[in-house]
Amino acid sequence: MTTNFSRFEGTEDYIVSEDLRNSVNVAVALSKPLLLKGEPGTGKTLLAQSIAKALGLQLIIWNIKSTTKAQDGLYVYDTVQRLYDTQFGNKDVSDIKQYIKLGKLGEAFTSEQQVVLLIDEIDKADLEFPNDLLWELDVMNFHIPETSETITAKNRPIVIITSNAEKELPDPFLRRCIFHYISFPEADMMEQIIKVHYPDLENTLLNEALKAFYWIRSQHNLHKKPSTSELLDWVQALSAGGISPDHIYQELPFLGTLLKKNQDFDTILRRVHNRGTGENQQTGTRIFRNW
Numbered sequence: 001m002t003t004n005f006s007r008f009e010g011t012e013d014y015i016v017s018e019d020l021r022n023s024v025n026v027a028v029a030l031s032k033p034l035l036l037k038g039e040p041g042t043g044k045t046l047l048a049q050s051i052a053k054a055l056g057l058q059l060i061i062w063n064i065k066s067t068t069k070a071q072d073g074l075y076v077y078d079t080v081q082r083l084y085d086t087q088f089g090n091k092d093v094s095d096i097k098q099y100i101k102l103g104k105l106g107e108a109f110t111s112e113q114q115v116v117l118l119i120d121e122i123d124k125a126d127l128e129f130p131n132d133l134l135w136e137l138d139v140m141n142f143h144i145p146e147t148s149e150t151i152t153a154k155n156r157p158i159v160i161i162t163s164n165a166e167k168e169l170p171d172p173f174l175r176r177c178i179f180h181y182i183s184f185p186e187a188d189m190m191e192q193i194i195k196v197h198y199p200d201l202e203n204t205l206l207n208e209a210l211k212a213f214y215w216i217r218s219q220h221n222l223h224k225k226p227s228t229s230e231l232l233d234w235v236q237a238l239s240a241g242g243i244s245p246d247h248i249y250q251e252l253p254f255l256g257t258l259l260k261k262n263q264d265f266d267t268i269l270r271r272v273h274n275r276g277t278g279e280n281q282q283t284g285t286r287i288f289r290n291w
């Protein structure tokens, strides 16, 4: 395949698997949105930043909340300001254009340069939201009836959409995206991720922390498994606290950095207590190696 687009090869501060790198490049080549799914902490948000950095493009982030509507991404007509100006200002309010504020999609479309547009955590919004965006993402334009203007993308943005898989997305939406599921990193990859953030971390400490971390994640019935962000905080706490690596797996110091639910805390402390040494210690090692 000949390529006439910039290839994403990753950045030094983002560890990317070959599969994911390929998905990014296919999405860019086909000008389709890349939909990234995966549990929190799998580097979805950071990937968009890494793509923008690697390709030297501006990143526009649209953070989706439960109340976000598709229209917010296009434009809003600030009628309240216009009414205010009508009553109290001495401005000419007949030019409606000054009250049209472009949303993130509008910003991406009107940008002089191609941008990376991150639509982050799309599953936070209601089910209509992705469907309402289909048209604009397909044809890359939208109409503003108030000013009879049509905003057309000067350069098709590279669109990255993330979902924590809280909700299933509608089929018509899925059909239009290149889909990639980022699975939770295995220990080897996690080791590289941590080293990117803390290059000077002592190896034994890192290995013991990883062993304990994957042991915790392997425990069933946790309400919230710790993710990469928590692990990054934990290794930092262990290092700053001067914890000897021998104590990490046995004692799980600063456990509050990893677990945020009381019940999980109790579960893990109980199981650590029952774990003892010898045979069970090996179980931990086995889990770590096989993960």
Ligand SMILES: Nc1ncnc2c1ncn2[C@@H]1O[C@H](COP(=O)(O)OP(=O)(O)O)[C@@H](O)[C@H]1O
Residues within 6 Å of the ligand: 013, 014, 015, 016, 038, 039, 040, 041, 042, 043, 044, 045, 046, 047, 162, 193, 196, 228, 229, 232
């Ligand atoms: N592949 C990776 N390379 C470097 N850091 C990563 C990677 N994946 C996750 N991280 C780190 O883990 C944390 C969570 O990543 P984030 O992109 O916010 O995850 P998500 O958006 O999937 O919830 C961030 O601190 C990020 O720096």
Ligand SMILES: [Mg+2]
Residues within 6 Å of the ligand: 044, 045, 046, 120, 162
């Ligand atoms: Mg995120």
